[in-house]
Amino acid sequence: QKEVEQNSGPLSVPEGAIASLNCTYSDRGSQSFFWYRQYSGKSPELIMSIYSNGDKEDGRFTAQLNKASQYVSLLIRDSQPSDSATYLCAVKNTGTASKLTFGTGTRLQVTL
Amino acid sequence: DGGITQSPKYLFRKEGQNVTLSCEQNLNHDAMYWYRQDPGQGLRLIYYSQIVNDFQKGDIAEGYSVSREKKESFPLTVTSAQKNPTAFYLCASSIVQDPRGYTFGSGTRLTVV
Numbered sequence: 001q002k003e004v005e006q007n008s009g010p011l012s013v014p015e016g017a018i019a020s021l022n023c024t025y026s027d028r029g030s031q032s033f034f035w036y037r038q039y040s041g042k043s044p045e046l047i048m049s050i051y052s053n054g055d056k057e058d059g060r061f062t063a064q065l066n067k068a069s070q071y072v073s074l075l076i077r078d079s080q081p082s083d084s085a086t087y088l089c090a091v092k093n094t095g096t097a098s099k100l101t102f103g104t105g106t107r108l109q110v111t112l
Numbered sequence: 113d114g115g116i117t118q119s120p121k122y123l124f125r126k127e128g129q130n131v132t133l134s135c136e137q138n139l140n141h142d143a144m145y146w147y148r149q150d151p152g153q154g155l156r157l158i159y160y161s162q163i164v165n166d167f168q169k170g171d172i173a174e175g176y177s178v179s180r181e182k183k184e185s186f187p188l189t190v191t192s193a194q195k196n197p198t199a200f201y202l203c204a205s206s207i208v209q210d211p212r213g214y215t216f217g218s219g220t221r222l223t224v225v
Contacts, residue, residue: 008152034213043202043216044155088154090213098143098162098208099170104154 003027004091006103014111019076021106023089026070032092033065033072034100037085044088048074079110114139118203118217124225125190125197133188133220135203141215142208144186148172149200158201161186162208190222198224 003026013019021035032051036044050056050063050072062075072091076083086105093101116137125131135144143162147155157170161180175194180186186205190197200221204214 004154006154032213036213041200041221043219045216046213049213098206098210099145099157099160100214101157102147102155104152 003093003101004089004103006087006089006106008104009107010109011106012109012111013079015079015081017079019079019083019108019110021074021076021087021089021108023072023074023103024070025072025089025091025101027091027093027101028067028070029094030067030070030091031094033063034090034092035061035063035072035074036088036090036102037083038088038105039085076108079108081110081112084108084110116203116205116215116217118201118220120220121218123220123222125222126225128192130189130191131222133190133201133203133222135186135188135217136184137186137205137215137217138184139205139215140183141205142183143206144180145204145206145214146170146176146178146186146188147202147204149202155202158188197222 035048038044048063050065056063060077064073086107088105089103090100119134145160146158159178161167177189203217
């Protein structure tokens with residue numbers, strides 16, 4: 001069983017719509033959750049982090065965490081063509097190490 | 113400006129050859145990591161280090177080796193034992209026990225010729 005699961009997509013949304021990206025994880029004791037955006041051929045860049053249940057908003061991005069359901073999501077409002085990228089969900093597992101486990105990523109396509 | 117520098121950006125390896133990928137950071141981060149990314153796949157952990165002169169294997173360490181002689185540097189050697197090394201290699205760093213995420217380098221694309 002994969003530790004962090006994402007739908008690979010592609011997820012296609014029209015410009016201006018809301019894009020909803022989902023991620024589930026298996027380690028119930030996980031404490032920290034991250035969303036990275038990765039453009040083709042580039043390294044990932046951190047766009048959101050969330051540590052407690054509920055919603056966290058930053059501009060057009062909202063991260064949602066539900067630890068009971070082991071589920072974390074990313075909403076992108078007013079999607080723009082520049083949002084077209086692969087979005088990686090990452091989880092910091094329990095234990096003393098600071099390493100992250102990544103999902104396979106969801107490719108988002110924002111169409112004109 | 114602080115950051116992580118990976119070099120080279122592109123690297124070509126012949127069959128049976130060892131190659132070393134460089135990763136240097138000036139962020140004063142204790143922890144450093146190497147990940148491998150194959151097309152359409154997520155990041156898989158190769159090795160990580162949380163302190164100088166100490167490192168641990170990740171999920172796919174076979175065919176790779178690392179060293180951590182200085183806090184700033186964490187080079188990765190892809191040995192001839194790694195039979196399918198063609199991939200995008202990413203180095204990252206972080207503060208140990210800091211809940212914030214990683215800072216990534218710009219990556220090295222390795223191709224076997």
